[in-house]
Structure formats: structure tokens, C-alpha cells
Amino acid sequence: MKLFRFLKDKWFYISLLIMVLIVVGVIEFSFNYLDKYTRHGEEFAVPDMVGIDYGEAVDRYGEAFTFIVLDSVYVKDFPEGAVYQQNPAPGSLVKQGRNMYIVRTTISPEIVKMPNLRNLSLRQAMVSLGSVGLRVDKLVFVDYFARNAVVEQKLKDDVIEPGEDVVKGSAIILEVGYGKGNRNTNLPDLVGVNLNEAKNQINGASLNIGTEIFIDDDDPENLYVSRMDPEYSRDLTVPLGSMVSVWYRSIKNFDFNWYCQEKARRDSIVEVMRIRKYKQDTIDYIIDSFNFILKNRVFSYDPDQRALDKALMFRDWSNIEDDLLDTIGYFDFEFDDIDTNFFYDE
DSSP: GGGGGGHHHHHHHHHHHHHHHHHHHHHHHHHHHHHHHHHTTOOOOOOOOSBBBBHHHHHHHHTTTTEEEEEEOOOOSSOBBBBBEEETTTEEOOOOTEEEEEEEEEESSSSEOOOOOTOHHHHHHHHHHHHHTTTTEEEEEEEOSSBBEEEEEETTTTOOOOTOOOEOOEEEEEEOOSSSSSEEOOOOOOOOHHHHHHHHHHHTTTTTEEEESSSOOOOOGGGGEEEEEEEOOOTEEEEOOOOOEEEEEEESSHHHHHHHHHHHHHHHHHHHHHHHHHOOOHHHHHHHHHHHHHHHOOOOHHHHHHHHHHHOOOEHHHHHHHHHHHOSSOOOOOOOOOOOOOOOOO
């Protein structure tokens, strides 16, 4: 057929070959150009710039990144004018020329106005301080007719008047009144309370934060009180302004639910014994025994350690009263005749 006669023409095939070569050449050129333009395979890890002076970071990495400052913040105990946050994060794989978004610290701190706390209650004063970014340093109790009323406000050892400029985040000393009558207060039960809330509860109870022991290294939001000194007791009162030391554990390593269950078991048993009017010596034995377990168990999530924890108990008590068996669970003693000299598994 005449329609397909061109298939016998050699120039058709030469032309077809030329077109194929042109198409292949264009595709090859496009991919090579795109590969070079995007610097494919030339990714590198982002360095950690946090803590480095911003100017130094620009000098050191200016050829690799385009720096864009998003914000400036004042951060206490952090180098002035340094990189505080960066995006992309350290270790990210990027290509040269990528934008680097920076939050850096300010050279001068943020300033707030000191509120008037005089004659406010302690709780009102704490709320007022927090609203402007200030905090309680310590409570100093003085003779004054109104208990927990703020008598004076100080920054370090100097009186600070309302309206004066203060660096945001500063700690303010509050002089508060003893009031009339009893100068003691109850302890808050801090076990299982977050680090930041524990400080508020201590001050709110007219007490001061003492030594802080960080058993685990973790972010503040993950740290909770695992122990306090003096230890909480509903019957214990301490002088106003007393120091309370706390130990912090991470919720990732310490089973606070289990720990608090053991505390609740101790308290419920002691309450039953008090209602039944057992001798105080007997009650003290129970309290001391539970406290030994609470102090010496690790309360870890590890199965092997949990088995060791559960094996740590007191023994050599017999003839437990049937109606307390389920409540007490794992000890064994004679309520009516408490001459038994029990001992602990070490």
C-alpha cells in the first residue's frame, strides 16, 4: 500500500534515529542539570549551634546557611546574645544554602514592674508575683498580728517598692506575719507531685524549699517528688518557715502509682488500728515497717527488679485478724499479743 511506502525509505529511519538521539540528549541534559542544581548527594549534618554566640555562628556557618532570626528572648543563666533555639535541629541532613531559623538570647533582660504585695495574703502574693513573671525566693516570718499577711517585699536584702523595675524571673523575699497563737503548720504531702507544683505547695503551706536532690536527669515536667524531709504525716506540724527538702525522680524510671498505693495501704491500716485503739507502740511498729519498704524498694518498671522489690517485706508475724487480711496483704502478726520481735529481710 502507498500509505506505508515510507517504511522502505532509508531517510525515514535516519530521521527517526536523529529524533530519538535528540530526545535522549534533552532528557540526559535535563537530569544532569537538575542533579547539579539541587546538589543531589551533597547533604550534610546540621551542626549544634545552641549556646554559641550568634555572631560567631554566622561567621562560622554563614556560607552553609542563610540565617534568619525569628525572636530574641531573655533566659536567665544562659549566655547573652547566644543561639537559644535553631531550626533545622542539630543532626538534620540538609543541603547548602538552607535557611537557618534562630531564636537568640537578648543582651539585656526583660524588665517588669514590681507589684504591691503588702497586706496581701501569702497566696494572693504568690499569684500576683507569678502573673508578672516573678517568683518567691523564701519566706521570712516576723511578728505581725495577721498570720501569712505580707509585711514587706525584698529583692535580695533590699526593700523593693511597688512600681520599681525588676528583671523578669527574679526571686522575691517575702516577710510575712506569724499572726497570733500557734506558730506551727502542717506539711503538704508532696510525694507524686511535679517539681514546679511542689515548690508552690511548699510556699503555700508557709514553708520554704530546702535541699533539692535530683536522682534522675530529666526535663522538669518529668520530675516528681519521690521523698521529702521531714516526711509527711497528718499529725506532724512544723514551725512556720521551716525548710522542706525534696528528692526528685523521673516518671520514666520510678513507678509513682505503685509507690502511692503502698503509702495508701500503710495509712489505711494505721487508721483502722487507731479506730480499734491499738497501743501506740503497735502502730509505730506498723508505720516503721511500711516506711522501711517504701524507702528500700526501687519501684522500677523492670520486671526483675519488681520481683526483688516484692520479695522485700517484713516477716515473723502470725495469726493475723481475718477482717484485716485483705487490707494488710503481706504481713503476718498477732494484734492481741504484739510481743513478737519481727525483723526485716535485708
